[in-house]
Amino acid sequence: MTHPHLPTTGATVTAIRKIAADHGLEMTVTHDIGADQTSCRASAGVFTIVDPDGSLPHEAFVELSGVPTVSVRVFPEDDAKITVDNVEFHDVPRDSVPAFLRSVYSGLAHTKGRLFPPGQWLIVPLPGDETYKELVAIAALTPWLSRSARIS
Structure with missing residues (x-):
């Protein structure tokens, strides 16, 4: 399935604002605009605002209220980092962010563990065959x- x-x-x-409204969540947004302000542009010179191609990079950090704790950092490079209860999912394509959040808030996201070797994973299924999973520290x-x- 393709994403919009x-x-x-x-x-x-x-899109995140719509999901927050649908689930009755408060959200705060911080915008960083300009090559000297975005996190992936650490090499940008002082007072350098635009990229070499003349574009103005825009990054946003979104925090959503409620349980689980969720934050999304949207990067200018078409990807995002989504953190769910301190579990970080790096390099999520920007187009997949809404489906990822819908999975979390609709109850499709789940943890799965193994006794040997021990480990707990947060699994976030998206429509189609797309699934994200990250290891969760047992202490976390x-x-x-x-x-x-679910133990397997």
Whole structure:
């Protein structure tokens, strides 16, 4: 399944805002605009605002209220980092952010563990065959992460 193309950081923030409204969540947004302000542009010179191609990079950091704790950092390079209860998912394509958040808030995201070798994973399925999973430190299991743990 293809995702709707979110061409800009602003479009992604708008999509996140709709999801927050649908789930009754408060959200705060911080915008960083300019090559000297965005996190992936550490090499930009002082007072350098635009990229070499003349574009104005825009990055946003979104925090959503409620359980689980969720934040999204949307990068100008068409990807995002989504953190769910301190579990970080790096390099999520910007177009996948809305589906990822819908999976989390609709209850499709779950944890799965193994006794040997021991490990707990947060699994976030998206429509189609796209699935994200990240290892969860056992000491970092929150009540939300523990609620749907499945041992295999």
